[in-house]
Amino acid sequence: MAISATAASAGLGSPGGVPGVSSPSKGTRLNIGTGFLGAVIGYLVGHWLGNFIASGYQAVQGSGANNVAIVLALALGALGWLTGMGVLSYPIAKLLGHDAPEERPEAGWGRYLRFTLDHKVVGVQYMVGVLLFFFTGGLFAMALRTELLSPTVHLFDPNRYIEIVSEHGTIMMMMATSLVLGPLGNFLVPLMIGSRRMALPRVEATSFWIFISGLMVILTAPALGGFQTGWTGYAPLQTQSNLGMDSYLVGFVVIGTGMILGGFNMVVTIINYRAPGMRWSRLPIFAWSMLATGSILATATPVLAVGLYMGLLDRTVRTANFVNSHGGNAFLWENLFWFFGHPEVYIMALPGFGIAAELLPVFTRKPLFAYRVGAAGMIGVALLSYFVWQHHLFQSGINPDMRPLFMLTTELISIPTGFIYLVGMGTLWRARIRLELPMLFVLALYFNFLIGGLTGVFLSDVPVNVTVHGSFFVLAHFHYTIMGGLVFAFFGGLYYWLPRITGSMMNETLGKIHFWMMFIFFNFTFFPLFIVGLLGMPRRVFEYAPRLQTLNDIATISSYLLGFSFVIFTINFVWSQFISPKPAPPNPWQSRGLEWMMPNPLPFHNFSRIPVILSDPYRYGEPDALPVADFGSEELRPETAGMAVDAAGQPIEKGDA
Amino acid sequence: MARRQSSSPDAVSNKTHTARLMGMWVPLMVVTELVFWFVLQPHIPPGRQSDSAQGQQFDITVLSMIATPVFELVIMYFIYSLLVWRHPKGAPLVDGPPIRSNMKIQTAWMVITSAMVFGAFVFGTYELVVPAGAGGGEGPNPIWKPSGKVLPVQVIAQQWRFTYRYPTLGGFETSQLVIPNHTEIAFHVTSLDVVHNFWAYQLGVKADANPQSDNVAYTHTNQVGRFTVRCAELCGIWHGAMYNYGHVVPRAQFSSWATSTKARLASNTKNLPPFSYAGYVPSANGAAGSFYSPQDKFGPLETYGAATPTS
Numbered sequence: 001m002a003i004s005a006t007a008a009s010a011g012l013g014s015p016g017g018v019p020g021v022s023s024p025s026k027g028t029r030l031n032i033g034t035g036f037l038g039a040v041i042g043y044l045v046g047h048w049l050g051n052f053i054a055s056g057y058q059a060v061q062g063s064g065a066n067n068v069a070i071v072l073a074l075a076l077g078a079l080g081w082l083t084g085m086g087v088l089s090y091p092i093a094k095l096l097g098h099d100a101p102e103e104r105p106e107a108g109w110g111r112y113l114r115f116t117l118d119h120k121v122v123g124v125q126y127m128v129g130v131l132l133f134f135f136t137g138g139l140f141a142m143a144l145r146t147e148l149l150s151p152t153v154h155l156f157d158p159n160r161y162i163e164i165v166s167e168h169g170t171i172m173m174m175m176a177t178s179l180v181l182g183p184l185g186n187f188l189v190p191l192m193i194g195s196r197r198m199a200l201p202r203v204e205a206t207s208f209w210i211f212i213s214g215l216m217v218i219l220t221a222p223a224l225g226g227f228q229t230g231w232t233g234y235a236p237l238q239t240q241s242n243l244g245m246d247s248y249l250v251g252f253v254v255i256g257t258g259m260i261l262g263g264f265n266m267v268v269t270i271i272n273y274r275a276p277g278m279r280w281s282r283l284p285i286f287a288w289s290m291l292a293t294g295s296i297l298a299t300a301t302p303v304l305a306v307g308l309y310m311g312l313l314d315r316t317v318r319t320a321n322f323v324n325s326h327g328g329n330a331f332l333w334e335n336l337f338w339f340f341g342h343p344e345v346y347i348m349a350l351p352g353f354g355i356a357a358e359l360l361p362v363f364t365r366k367p368l369f370a371y372r373v374g375a376a377g378m379i380g381v382a383l384l385s386y387f388v389w390q391h392h393l394f395q396s397g398i399n400p401d402m403r404p405l406f407m408l409t410t411e412l413i414s415i416p417t418g419f420i421y422l423v424g425m426g427t428l429w430r431a432r433i434r435l436e437l438p439m440l441f442v443l444a445l446y447f448n449f450l451i452g453g454l455t456g457v458f459l460s461d462v463p464v465n466v467t468v469h470g471s472f473f474v475l476a477h478f479h480y481t482i483m484g485g486l487v488f489a490f491f492g493g494l495y496y497w498l499p500r501i502t503g504s505m506m507n508e509t510l511g512k513i514h515f516w517m518m519f520i521f522f523n524f525t526f527f528p529l530f531i532v533g534l535l536g537m538p539r540r541v542f543e544y545a546p547r548l549q550t551l552n553d554i555a556t557i558s559s560y561l562l563g564f565s566f567v568i569f570t571i572n573f574v575w576s577q578f579i580s581p582k583p584a585p586p587n588p589w590q591s592r593g594l595e596w597m598m599p600n601p602l603p604f605h606n607f608s609r610i611p612v613i614l615s616d617p618y619r620y621g622e623p624d625a626l627p628v629a630d631f632g633s634e635e636l637r638p639e640t641a642g643m644a645v646d647a648a649g650q651p652i653e654k655g656d657a
Numbered sequence: 658m659a660r661r662q663s664s665s666p667d668a669v670s671n672k673t674h675t676a677r678l679m680g681m682w683v684p685l686m687v688v689t690e691l692v693f694w695f696v697l698q699p700h701i702p703p704g705r706q707s708d709s710a711q712g713q714q715f716d717i718t719v720l721s722m723i724a725t726p727v728f729e730l731v732i733m734y735f736i737y738s739l740l741v742w743r744h745p746k747g748a749p750l751v752d753g754p755p756i757r758s759n760m761k762i763q764t765a766w767m768v769i770t771s772a773m774v775f776g777a778f779v780f781g782t783y784e785l786v787v788p789a790g791a792g793g794g795e796g797p798n799p800i801w802k803p804s805g806k807v808l809p810v811q812v813i814a815q816q817w818r819f820t821y822r823y824p825t826l827g828g829f830e831t832s833q834l835v836i837p838n839h840t841e842i843a844f845h846v847t848s849l850d851v852v853h854n855f856w857a858y859q860l861g862v863k864a865d866a867n868p869q870s871d872n873v874a875y876t877h878t879n880q881v882g883r884f885t886v887r888c889a890e891l892c893g894i895w896h897g898a899m900y901n902y903g904h905v906v907p908r909a910q911f912s913s914w915a916t917s918t919k920a921r922l923a924s925n926t927k928n929l930p931p932f933s934y935a936g937y938v939p940s941a942n943g944a945a946g947s948f949y950s951p952q953d954k955f956g957p958l959e960t961y962g963a964a965t966p967t968s
Contacts, residue, residue, distance in 0.1 A: 239894075324869040331867070365752045368757075369757075396794065396872070397870060400794070411781075414774060415774055425734055429742075429756065430753055431742045433742050457724070461786075462793060463716045463793070467858075467863070534717075536885060623918075
């Protein structure tokens with residue numbers, strides 16, 4: 001929504017317009033353009049300021065490269081972006097004691113390019129944002145696979161190669177934290193729990209624009225010489241690395257702030273904004289997964305932020321927190337990083353489980369099997385995730401006597417993780433399985449995650465970890481869990497919920513080609529890498545034993561075809577959502593989910609009156625089951641609900657609900 | 658579960674479905690286990706050049722023998738479900754039986770997965786503790802040590818190469834890694850700059866190299882031959898090129914190599930800093946391994962003074 005500063009818009013609507021609809025003068029509307037302008041101004045001011053206050057602080061004597069200037073430039077650039085987008089207008093106005101400008105409902109395309117408070121708009125913004133992130137990171141992945149086509153002939157110099165590895169890893173990890181919670185969580189959770197909005201719409205929208213600024217900051221790294229540490233950013237290599245490292249440190253702080261806000265908002269919403277009757281035992285399993293994910297996001301990320309801040313101090317004002325020779329300790333970073341890093345792994349696994357468990361009952365026409373066990377499993381994974389981080393450091397020499405304990409906690413986590421298989425296999429028993437497109441992705445998740453999960457047991461075993469730690473085996477393992485699990489679930493979720501989100505179906509034939517290419521070539525890309533790792537190839541190397549070339553080439557060529565499957569997805573997405581949209585029926589999958597009970601397109605405030613929830617959404621096969629909710633006597637059509645309608649047929653309400 | 662329809666899949670009882678699945682899975686599982694134990698085991702990395710390598714080979718085999726049947730059972734179940742319980746495309750929508758839970762199955766599932774997890778934990782701990790850390794880095798004060806005589810070798814990692822120092826043989830430092838066969842070796846891994854990792858692949862040894870810190874890994878050599886040493890922790894631009902080869906040689910050959918190398922490097926050895934397990938500080942002026950320019954007037958060298966050798 002635009003932030004209008006006109007007096008009229010603060011009250012009863014501007015003259016001449018539909019009551020309640022804002023039409024502020026063009027000059028006051030902040031959007032993505034003013035955001036970019038703010039970012040550039042912020043960057044330049046920060047750079048000047050850094051050079052002004054710390055002219056002698058140079059990364060390498062006489063090089064003119066000044067970490068203070070770059071850090072301030074990136075930080076103020078991000079701040080400038082947020083200011084330019086209008087994210088800060090409301091808090092600033094409040095701080096200065098003014099009447100806060102009010103964000104008004106708005107129709108049209110412009111709202112997607114602005115700071116908009118509607119959770120449905122933010123969901124779509126996130127969807128485009130994560131896809132941008134994902135495809136950017138994917139291009140980096142194909143570049144580094146290309147380098148690995150040959151063990152001896154090199155496409156990139158070693159520095160460029162490590163930059164690409166680091167960019168790929170960091171972008172993908174940043175993206176994956178919000179891949180599902182951002183678009184699907186923000187869009188669907190209010191619809192699923194019977195709410196008109198997220199609890200804190202301003203926080204929600206802020207988290208998205210911070211997310212985008214994080215991507216922009218990390219993309220400045222190549223221009224600053226890249227960084228050589230990979231996404232793990234190990235110190236003291238971090239301290240030694242060139243200016244691109246500042247992009248990593250600042251970028252992760254920025255996006256981490258967005259992650260904390262987004263996760264916090266999700267938890268608050270699910271706890272406080274459930275409709276009457278939406279007991280915990282009726283909460284959709286996807287909302288349970290969002291609750292677990294949100295709570296980890298909000299509580300684990302601050303630990304990373306602390307580590308990043310210390311790293312920034314090391315690089316700018318020489319505090320030597322992580323430099324042993326000056327009283328610091330390199331282990332400190334490893335602990336801080338992985339204390340966040342391992343919960344983050346579950347941030348990237350739980351949403352996938354949530355989507356799979358949410359879709360299964362719809363395509364099997366059966367209740368979700370062992371619903372309580374599934375929900376308890378998600379909470380169990382979230383809790384246990386804080387007690388496993390040292391399994392990344394089994395060979396590091398830190399706390400070696402604690403290795404059996406961390407082996408135990410790591411293996412324990414496979415019990416609640418296994419619940420997702422109990423839920424899935426129980427639901428399939430005697431089911432009426434419909435192999436629709438989203439169901440294919442769910443089944444693929446079960447296949448891929450099984451391989452990812454079982455190889456995790458090898459990694460958790462300390463003696464076996466001696467061989468597989470730091471090798472391509474690890475890489476294949478976590479790609480099987482994150483890409484094989486989360487990314488497959490995300491695309492399954494998109495095919496399933498896009499008719500709800502945009503009102504248009506995706507093309508099924510193109511979707512099936514996308515699925516089969518993605519599934520087959522995902523496995524051909526990453527399965528050989530297990531073997532490559534077992535045969536002794538460490539991660540992040542540009543040279544390897546010539547005997548491993550065939551396996552590496554299979555992976556590389558498959559990765560191109562895997563990449564091509566996303567081209568097909570993009571063509572399908574653009575064609576069937578924008579060029580030739582095929583209107584979807586209100587409930588194309590005959591789901592019992594509350595989110596499908598509303599007309600298409602969705603009314604602005606979702607529910608004209610808050611429904612009373614009568615049962616959980618999984619009561620398939622129960623002839624005398626109550627409907628999922630009581631919507632009151634009126635249909636949810638905007639016209640019958642007495643809501644204002646604008647020229648585009650979009651319902652309008654005054655103010656915020 | 659009630660038989661809701663007389664059509665074929667629904668007419669089949671739960672017991673029959675279970676029996677069919679078991680009938681397919683059990684023979685497959687038996688074959689898999691036999692193949693892993695008798696056929697694949699000798700070929701599983703990292704080989705048998707040392708005790709720790711052989712231990713890892715055994716552990717990987719055992720875990721594979723646990724994981725593969727689980728994989729087979731789950732995948733078989735999914736394939737079976739899709740074949741038997743698939744709803745014909747285009748047929749009118751019918752709901753399945755409303756099975757919401759089954760306490761017996763849920764309890765059995767939890768008991769079995771918990772038993773497997775605790776089994777894996779006990780097995781892993783035994784395999785870690787008994788063979789003196791299984792070749793992994795145990796930090797500066799290992800509690801799981803081999804009995805008997807041990808040959809210490811200090812592994813010094815730096816960007817982007819490894820050197821090796823033999824403290825009990827006169828303290829010479831060389832870029833060749835030669836160790837005797839049938840001997841207990843203690844690798845004391847340290848770094849001069851950033852975090853590296855000493856991965857002697859065929860020996861089944863892996864330990865992070867941390868600056869100013871000792872990370873000990875034990876192994877017992879069993880076969881003569883060459884082994885690969887690679888850095889397994891990202892250490893900067895040339896991380897991918899940071900590898901060399903070590904050799905396990907017969908004891909007599911090792912003695913003669915050590916004697917000749919000691920003599921050859923005598924003039925170098927006397928210029929090396931005093932030997933210390935606590936780390937390796939080649940110079941106190943920050944010329945090697947400092948992250949801040951020695952001339953930097955704002956740097957820690959200027960602020961806190963020069964780092965001193967720890968021995």
